[in-house]
Amino acid sequence: MGIFQKINNLLAKKQKIEKEIAILQKSCKHSEKSMKLVWKHVDSTSPVIRYVCNKCSIVLGYPTQQEKDNFLKE
Numbered sequence: 921m922g923i924f925q926k927i928n929n930l931l932a933k934k935q936k937i938e939k940e941i942a943i944l945q946k947s948c949k950h951s952e953k954s955m956k957l958v959w960k961h962v963d964s965t966s967p968v969i970r971y972v973c974n975k976c977s978i979v980l981g982y983p984t985q986q987e988k989d990n991f992l993k994e
């Protein structure tokens with residue numbers, strides 16, 4: 921199989937997975953959130969700190985600088 925076909929296959933899978941995640945995240949009420957390190961992109965060199973839902977991992981917001989500092993101290 922050529923690279924083109926492989927990539928097309930993977931992209932189709934990725935789309936299916938992302939759709940499934942979106943549906944699950946839509947059904948979640950995001951009742952509990954906590955600060956977590958999140959990689960914006962797969963090739964990011966350093967993670968960023970975001971509020972994410974404890975259940976579905978969707979990004980819910982940006983912590984303030986002070987909240988970030990407290991988080992990094994722990």
Ligand SMILES: [Zn+2]
Nearest residue numbers: 948950973976
């Ligand atoms: Zn959620």
